[in-house]
Amino acid sequence: MSSGAHFLNGGKSRTTERNYNWLVEGKIMEQKSSDFSAYLAYHVRSLNIVLESALKKKLKDTQLTSDAYYILVANWSKQSLTLHELSAYANLSIKQAERAVNTLFEMGLLKSTKNSNIASLGSYKLTKEGEALNSELLLKRELFLAKALKSTPEADIQTALSVLMKLQDNISGLSSDLS
Incomplete structure (x- = not known):
């Protein structure tokens, strides 16, 4: 125990x-x-x-930080995102997202692209190396989640998720009251 x-x-x-x-x-x-x-x-x-x-x-052999991992996961599902979008999808502060993006640039896994509609607003996209890492990390993620949720009924998982999302919504609404 x-x-x-x-x-x-x-x-x-x-x-x-x-x-x-x-x-x-x-x-x-x-x-x-x-x-x-x-x-x-x-x-x-x-x-x-x-x-x-x-x-x-799980990430030890990849040299990725957990924040960089969350940025990669956000990019895999959404393709090309701005820093603010990455921050929101990865549930990171702008500063954390910025550090993670810089790490991914240095590793050659992420590149910057200009948004043609708004010249000053850049977005970030995976490089070929970043896309190649996709299958390896997604497999690790799926195996990890399968082990973590082993013998937990799907209904229990759905209930837990629903409760946690409700708590998050409630707490988000309270954040201005806490100061």
């Missing part, structure tokens, strides 16, 4: 508020459903850390 907190099946209803049992450092603790949001946030963050760590290991 990994360290940290783990949800144990079988919460018991004693009142109108549901109670859950949690295992924290080997001790069962009872928490009310109102505490569930903190536990969810913990696991979302933990999952992100584990995914980033696994991605770095």
